[in-house]
Amino acid sequence: MNLRHPLFSCGFRPFFVLTTASAVLFLAIWLLALQSALPGLDGWRPPGGVLLWHGHELLYGFGMAAVAGFLLTAVPEFTGAAPPRPGVLAALAGLWLAARVAYAAAQWLPGGSGVVLAGVCNLAFVLALLLRLAPALWRDPARSHLGFAWALGALGAAQAGYFTALLRQADALAWLHVGVDLMMILIVLAGSRVSMNVVNGYIEAGRPGAPPPGLAGYVARPPRRHLAVFCIAACSVAQWLLGGGPVTGWTALAAAAAMLNLLNDWHIGKALFTRWALMLYASYWLVALGYGAMGLAWLTGLAPASSGRHVLMAGAMGLSIFTIMSLAGRIHAGRWLDRRPWVPVAAAVLALAALLRAAAGLPALGAWASWLLLGAGLGWTGVFAAYLRHAWPVLCGPRTDGQQGCAEPLGKQRSPMSRHGTRC
Numbered sequence: 001m002n003l004r005h006p007l008f009s010c011g012f013r014p015f016f017v018l019t020t021a022s023a024v025l026f027l028a029i030w031l032l033a034l035q036s037a038l039p040g041l042d043g044w045r046p047p048g049g050v051l052l053w054h055g056h057e058l059l060y061g062f063g064m065a066a067v068a069g070f071l072l073t074a075v076p077e078f079t080g081a082a083p084p085r086p087g088v089l090a091a092l093a094g095l096w097l098a099a100r101v102a103y104a105a106a107q108w109l110p111g112g113s114g115v116v117l118a119g120v121c122n123l124a125f126v127l128a129l130l131l132r133l134a135p136a137l138w139r140d141p142a143r144s145h146l147g148f149a150w151a152l153g154a155l156g157a158a159q160a161g162y163f164t165a166l167l168r169q170a171d172a173l174a175w176l177h178v179g180v181d182l183m184m185i186l187i188v189l190a191g192s193r194v195s196m197n198v199v200n201g202y203i204e205a206g207r208p209g210a211p212p213p214g215l216a217g218y219v220a221r222p223p224r225r226h227l228a229v230f231c232i233a234a235c236s237v238a239q240w241l242l243g244g245g246p247v248t249g250w251t252a253l254a255a256a257a258a259m260l261n262l263l264n265d266w267h268i269g270k271a272l273f274t275r276w277a278l279m280l281y282a283s284y285w286l287v288a289l290g291y292g293a294m295g296l297a298w299l300t301g302l303a304p305a306s307s308g309r310h311v312l313m314a315g316a317m318g319l320s321i322f323t324i325m326s327l328a329g330r331i332h333a334g335r336w337l338d339r340r341p342w343v344p345v346a347a348a349v350l351a352l353a354a355l356l357r358a359a360a361g362l363p364a365l366g367a368w369a370s371w372l373l374l375g376a377g378l379g380w381t382g383v384f385a386a387y388l389r390h391a392w393p394v395l396c397g398p399r400t401d402g403q404q405g406c407a408e409p410l411g412k413q414r415s416p417m418s419r420h421g422t423r424c
């Protein structure tokens with residue numbers, strides 16, 4: 001392995017490649033499994049079944065790779081810590097790959113040893129990531145970003161519960177539900193860190209760091225963010241303790257209302273109507289829509305709660321990851337933002353795919369369920385395949401701006417394109 005390759009020059013590079021590759025591969029496998037058309041793998045049954053494997057790998061494979069890429073790039077920037085060395089990035093990527101292989105192959109190991117090995121590999125990756133990031137987050141005098149460490153640790157604990165439940169043949173799906181809620185909290189935390197740059201147009205003006213107070217029309221205020229995080233956590237606890245029902249339904253609606261309340265900070269006028277701001281804004285809207293749909297499902301019983309949860313996973317998680325990769329995956333590689341039409345089109349397709357997937361679970365559309373699932377899956381995988389095609393030269397190629405590693409590329413220069421406006 002050539003550790004001098006540009007792929008290992010910054011934390012986002014290997015993990016954004018793994019994120020997009022896994023999005024395409026995992027969804028393709030799932031679509032084939034739904035059609036009972038897995039060539040050569042007719043007897044493949046990972047522990048818990050293909051459904052649980054599908055949910056786990058999208059959350060802890062696709063989702064965790066994106067989290068790793070973001071945090072390994074952002075935490076050194078936030079805290080001033082040294083970025084991870086190429087050998088560390090290669091080792092972490094290797095752990096992630098080992099975890100994926102271990103779970104997929106677990107059924108062929110005797111007894112419960114396959115589940116144990118898969119659990120150890122997955123938890124080793126989370127622990128290694130925490131050991132890399134937590135000291136820098138703790139040493140930061142303000143400790144204003146320590147929430148990332150707590151959320152990452154909680155995700156690791158939920159994953160430990162998942163594999164323990166698999167080993168005991170208990171309800172492992174409940175642990176995945178906890179993991180989905182924790183991922184939504186991470187999305188809120190990460191979105192608040194980049195939203196001021198995006199909504200205020202500072203990132204498009206080619207200026208690193210948050211805009212000065214006098215230039216910020218939008219400010220990510222902690223109280224509303226803390227309320228949203230609290231309500232999401234309360235919904236997760238209620239579901240864990242009580243299952244679906246009226247109390248859990250009301251906590252889900254509270255989470256939806258808290259997310260909509262959080263979006264009130266974003267309503268500053270025309271500055272919101274740029275492609276990047278709207279993509280992040282839509283991600284938060286999908287979080288609210290997902291919890292709102294789950295709340296109504298638990299209160300009325302007219303639709304399955306899984307429809308709302310797919311809005312969270314396929315919609316909020318998918319769109320927020322795509323947006324962050326489209327921003328950080330170019331800025332920290334020394335490139336201008338990609339202003340071609342395919343980016344907003346891809347974002348719209350992701351949102352539509354999530355809504356199609358949610359609609360597939362509605363009893364009234366049961367006759368169309370297979371077509372809705374196929375359309376949602378093809379749209380979702382198509383977006384990430386397109387991203388990988390466009391981003392491959394950036395993620396795996398050398399910087400062309402004369403800087404090294406993850407350094408901000410634009411300095412204090414203004415992007416030539418920004419003079420002509422940045423509206424969609």
